[in-house]
Amino acid sequence: xxxxxxxxxxxxxxxxxxxxxxxxxxxxxxxxxxxxxxxxxxxxxxxxxxxxxxxxxxxxxxxxxxxxxxxxxxxxxxxxxxxxxxxxxxxxxxxxxxxxxxxxxxxxxxxxxxxxxxxxxxxxxxxxxxxxxxxx
Amino acid sequence: xxxxxxxxxxxxxxxxxxxxxxxxxxxxxxxxxxxxxxxxxxxxxxxxxxxxxxxxxxxxxxxxxxxxxxxxxxxxxxxxxxxxxxxxxxxxxxxxxxxxxxxxxxxxxxxxxxxxxxxxxxxxxxxxxxxxxxxxxxxxxxxxxxxxxxxxxxxxxxxxxxxxxxxxxxxxxxxxxxxxxxxxxxxxxxxxxxxxxxxxxxx
Numbered sequence: 001x002x003x004x005x006x007x008x009x010x011x012x013x014x015x016x017x018x019x020x021x022x023x024x025x026x027x028x029x030x031x032x033x034x035x036x037x038x039x040x041x042x043x044x045x046x047x048x049x050x051x052x053x054x055x056x057x058x059x060x061x062x063x064x065x066x067x068x069x070x071x072x073x074x075x076x077x078x079x080x081x082x083x084x085x086x087x088x089x090x091x092x093x094x095x096x097x098x099x100x101x102x103x104x105x106x107x108x109x110x111x112x113x114x115x116x117x118x119x120x121x122x123x124x125x126x127x128x129x130x131x132x133x134x135x136x
Numbered sequence: 137x138x139x140x141x142x143x144x145x146x147x148x149x150x151x152x153x154x155x156x157x158x159x160x161x162x163x164x165x166x167x168x169x170x171x172x173x174x175x176x177x178x179x180x181x182x183x184x185x186x187x188x189x190x191x192x193x194x195x196x197x198x199x200x201x202x203x204x205x206x207x208x209x210x211x212x213x214x215x216x217x218x219x220x221x222x223x224x225x226x227x228x229x230x231x232x233x234x235x236x237x238x239x240x241x242x243x244x245x246x247x248x249x250x251x252x253x254x255x256x257x258x259x260x261x262x263x264x265x266x267x268x269x270x271x272x273x274x275x276x277x278x279x280x281x282x283x284x285x286x287x288x289x290x291x292x293x294x295x296x297x298x299x300x301x302x303x304x305x306x307x308x309x310x311x312x313x314x315x316x317x318x319x320x321x322x323x324x325x326x327x328x329x330x331x332x333x334x335x336x337x338x339x
Contacts, residue, residue, distance in 0.1 A: 066162050099158035103169060 004038045007031035013042050018050050018124065023058040029065045036072040048079040050127060052120045053094065056085025061093050069097050070104050079136075080127035081111040084120040108136045145180045153187060165195035217243045219250045225257040226327045228320060232265030240276035244283055251287045258327045259284045262320045264295030269303050281314045291315065292323040 004011040009031055012020040019039060043049060083094055091113055098111045112123050152172065159170035172188035174181045217239070222228045227250055229243065247259065261277065263269075281291040292315045296304075317323045 063163075070162055070164075093161065096154070096158040096161040099155060100162050100164065103155065103158070103167075104164075 002042065004035070004042070006035035006038060009035055011035055011039055013039070015046075017046060017048060017128070018052070019043060020052040020054060022054040025057065025059050027058060027061050027065050029062075029068045032065050033068055033072050036076075040075055044075065046077070048077045048131070050124050051076075051078055051081045052117070052124060053081065053083040054085060054117065054120075055083050055090055055094055058086055058090050060090065061097070066093070066097060070101055073101055074105065078105075078109045079131055080124065081109060082114060082120045082123045082127075083111070084114045084117055143179055149175055149180060149184070153184065156187070156191060160191055160194065163198065165191070165198065170195075213239065213242050214246075217246055219246060221254060221256075222260070222320075222324060223328060225255065225331065226260065226324065227251070227254065227256045227258075228260040228262055228324075230262045230265060230320075234268065235266070235273045235276050237272070237276070240273075240280065243276075244280050247280065248283055248287060251284060251289045256289050257331070259289045259291045260320060260323045260327070261291060261293045262295045262323075263293060263300060264297070264320070266295075266300065269300045271307055274304060274307070278314065292317055292326065294318065294320050294323045 002013045004013065007028065007030075008024040009027070010022040010024075012022070014020070021035065081098060083091065086094065095111075095113070102109050102111075110127065114120050114123060152175075155169045156172045159165065159167045164170060170191065172184050172191060174185045174188065216232060218230065220228050220230070227247075229247055231243070235243070250256065251259065259281075261280070263277075266273075277293065281293070284291050294317050296316055296318075317326065
């Protein structure tokens, strides 16, 4: 596993298909863009991505950051996103962003919210099996 | 609230509201999904209607703000690149601050228009107000002078301070055939003298 950093945030990369984004505090636009740029350098050639978002220590996603999300994530062939932890307010914002990202990208990208990282990984395993079984 | 006050709402109506809010959360007000339609005249319909009104007002306010910012940017741009007729057939462009690509393009466009409009024979580009010059800035200046010369106006660059001179030499930047003088006053004197000489020679 490789870990990248962007400000206080961390990105764990586990080939061949899994990335875990660990967001901390207030997520600024520059940190977000840098995190996804680094991710692209390492995972840009992967056929698909399964994404775990650790939002347990994420405090807020300001408007400036939200505005850059669709463009910063536009390249990602996401086939499943799971989020764990986080306050209701942060989960709400994250859900809105996921919704618009999927809307603009098109394609199948199921998302799910759980409480712990273990639950998140279990969901990813289940999703991986679905994809291996031919699901989109 | 008791059970009697509970309301039942179709999932699709809730999804439509969430989708509209998700578009608004990233300023995508012009996306068709950002539009909220009142699907029925019930309690939830009032919520749909109210949200629709507020989202359209927010979109309008954002648009007005963007237009105002753009207007201010254009005003600042015009104020930051004044072109002054200092003598008959001589215009000067006092440059202050940083010259980026966008500003260089605007300066070039305005200067060339003025040369054509006034038939200016000479342009003095005064850099007294420029503190820092990098390779890109020097390149912009060189292009600016070449473009002016193509229109038949000779160019003189003035006000190159020690910092700029040191930087240009350090970076190995060549301003080409551009004539440089110390001050605007000196350049103006040269322009007037050259015009007088040309008149004497009947040019």
